[in-house]
Amino acid sequence: MRLSSLISAPCRRLLRDWAADCRGIAATEFAFIVPLMLVLFFGTVEFSSAIAVDRKVTLMARTLSDLTSQSTTVTPGNITNFFTASSSIMYPYDTTPVHATITELYVDPATLKARVQWSSGYAAKTPGDIVADVPTALLVGDTYLIHGEVKYKYTPAVGYVMSKSTGVTLGDVAYTRPRQSTCVIYSVDGACTKK
Secondary structure (H helix, E strand, O other), X not given: OXXXXXXXXXXXHHHHHXXXXXXXXXXXXXXXXXXXXXXXXXXXXXXXXXXXXXXXXXXXXXHHHHHHXXXXXXXXXXXXXXXXXXXHHHOOOOOOXXXXXXXXXXXXXXXXXXXXXXXXXXXXXXXXXXXXXXXXXXXXXXXXXXXXEEEEEEOOOOOOOOOOOOOEEEEEEEEEXXXXXXXXXXXXXXXOOOO
């Protein structure tokens, strides 16, 4: 009995001293909180950059459509200039993943379907094809629309929260009506032929 009381007294003192010792609490809390704080910080940075790029993609699609709609006739050189001017909107982000297309559509008065007149860019459409994603309010028979389309594969700089290998594909489209004439003539095709 005497031996057990000798062992238990030091053990009790050790447990009491260990419970009263607060030196490691800050380090333990730090070890639990830092990973969570890093995820929150890098997640905020990555998602904020993705939102900024998405807004620039929208602005680029509108600019492509707007620049084209201000012309009466465009040449392949004009189209190249439109792509170059609108790509500068992406600054300071990389313009390599930008895929842009300009298309003129004709709305058939009989069917109210938008058909491709001419198209130029990364994913140029075939003349005569029907574009199905045109908003219903824009489908006015016997009119033309300029369709600007931009896609961008966003890859985060850090890749802590979002995957750097897969990235996120952002995209937007914009529609404008020709401003100076009924249609915008593409010099390669010639006149405003209804396809």
